[in-house]
Structure formats: C-alpha cells, structure tokens
Amino acid sequence: MIHTADSQQIRDGLVTDVYFERTREILRAKGIDRSVTAEFLAKDFPRDYPWAVLAGMEECVALLKDLPVDVRIIQEGTFIHPFQPVLEIRGKYLDFGRYETALLGFLCQASGVATMAARCRKAAENRTLNSFGARRMHPAIAPMVERNAYIGGCDGVAMGLGAQLAGIEPSGTMPHALILIMGDTVAATQAFHDIIDPRVKRVSLIDTFNDEKMEALNVAEALGKDLYAVRLDTPKSRRGDFRKILEEVRWELDLRGHKHVKLFISGGLDEYRIQELRDCVDAFGVGTAITAAPVIDFSMDIVEVENKPLAKRGKRSGSKSVMRCDACMATEVVPQRKKAKPCSCGGTMVEILKPFLSKGNMKTALPAPREIRDHVIGQLAKIQDL
C-alpha cells in the first residue's frame, strides 16, 4: 500500500494531531463551542531568509470552503515577513479546529518550495530555470511540489502531472538511460531529433561517455542549427573545476561556429551555486534544493474568543490588518482596519489580508498559477538580494 492520506481523508479531518481530537472530545462533552478568530503566521524563516513566498493557499481554500467559517487570506505568491498573518479563520472552534494540522501542512511545505524556487529565480536572473526534483519527494505530493516550484519562478517543471497542475507543458532534456541503451551520445541525440515532436527543444546530454568538450562538438556538428543546448550533469567525482569545464566547452563551441548552442547544467545546484556559475550558463535544472526546501514554520494561534482579543503569551491578540505599500513593499501589521493610508515613499499602503470566504461563498476567484508566478516575478524585481 502507498503511505499517503487521500483528499477525502484530509477533508474528513483524519490528518490531525491527537490532541486536537481530544480537545474536540472534551469541548463536546462539556457543551462548549466558542466563536474564535485564529490566525496563521510564521515567527521566523529558515536560514534567516529576509522574505518568503506565500503558497499553499489554494489547498487551504479547498478545505475551508465546505466549512461554516469566514476566512481572510493573503494572495498566493505574495512576499511575506515574520509575524505577518497570512490566513485568518473566524468561526466556531469545533467547526475548524481539527484542520489545524492539515492547513499548516499545506502552507508550510508549499511556501518552503515556492520560496526556494524564487531564490533560485533571483539568482538565475533572466536565465532558464527548470525544476527537475520530482524524484526527490514522495510521488503522491510531487505535483504539489512542481506547481509551487513553478509559481515560485521556475520556467518549467519536468514531471507531467506537475506541469498540468501548473497549466504548462512539461520540460525536459534526455536521460543517461537513453544514451547508455543506444550506446552513443550522437546516435541518441540524432534519434531524439528524429523521433520527438519538433516543438521540443533539442538538448543533448554530454557527460555520459567522454569528455564534455568533445561530446559537445560531436553533437553540435551532427545537429547543426537544430541543436538548442548541451546539458552538463557532470558527476561530482569528475567535476574538478566545473566553471573551467563550462568555459572551455563554450570556447570550443564558439570557435567552431556553434554560438547558438546554449549551456544547460544540472546536478546539486542551489541558489548560491547558480549565482557563482550564471555568467557562463544559459539554463539550470534544479532538483533537491527546491523539492526538499526547508519548510516555512507557520503556526495557528487563537487571537480572539467570542469577539474579544485574547492570545497566549508571546502573541499579539486581536484581529489584524496587514498593510503593504504598493510601491516599495513596506509592510505594517496593525489592529484591523480597512482604510488605505499613504506610505512615506509616496505609495499607498493597502490591506493585503482580504476577505475571501464567507460561510463557503468565495468573494473573489483564485488566481491562476501563471498570475501567481507573475506576481512573484514582479516582487522579485523590487528586491536587491537573496
């Protein structure tokens, strides 16, 4: 059997920590069911990231829309900072309390993946960035991972179902398996060119048998203008100075009139490695760094009981507004209000934690993955560094 919960089990509240079940049992037995306001926020980010990308909200909404609660959300793809509420649920505790575990799980992992994808996007500047990491995660959640890699800023994702969820075509090159089975890099590349839909870019993998320089020249001679790129997935044990290898391949290709052939690299890349190598690379395939990105530690806390501010130690009570400047992205968390106000930069600070669900009725439509990704890219342009 496969060790994952299905959608129905999650909707039935079966993915929950037992102490929530026991809380429910006690409150029911005592006949207590209070109206509460609960907010979700992260108190800090992994590795001291200065910002994170909010994701996972579409799945939270899928769960919450069947419940008799009012919900305010920040839109997916929005840059967030510690102590900014991203989701607020108002309703009877017994109607939603047991979903705390699942809702946090949606937000924590999706935001972790989207954040790392955005960091890699920033590092890669305008070069191509593809997610290759479906194999590093449980297959049951791989589509979720790929969708969030895309909205975080990847141009493409390798796994078909993930691409479908992101609303794009999957992107890929060729595996070592094809070259090993065909016995020769040029033969495999030629076969790919003969068989595969011409709309798919021809990217030849050139580290299987021989030196990358010679393999690159061989496939470039064979395919000519039809060769889009060569991919170096050179194993660590053979890398030596990877930058020197890349520069040498570029030199030799250019010298022989193959300036159009792009350099695509993969294998053990993260945002820092991308930054180091980007000036001699055109495209990056990132796996583990994005797929197994550190999660963003959101927590859910009650901040009002029966409409009165009440919170545990270490938490600010009361419902809040998250005000963000539409120009400079300055952010302020204040007691809930609806009025926009001017920012010191000349922009306007507007509420971004907006009403979304009222007893199951959606107030606005959810954005498409493409729109969420555009939102991320727009904000990335406003920040200086990782």
Ligand SMILES: [Zn+2]
């Ligand atoms: Zn401003």
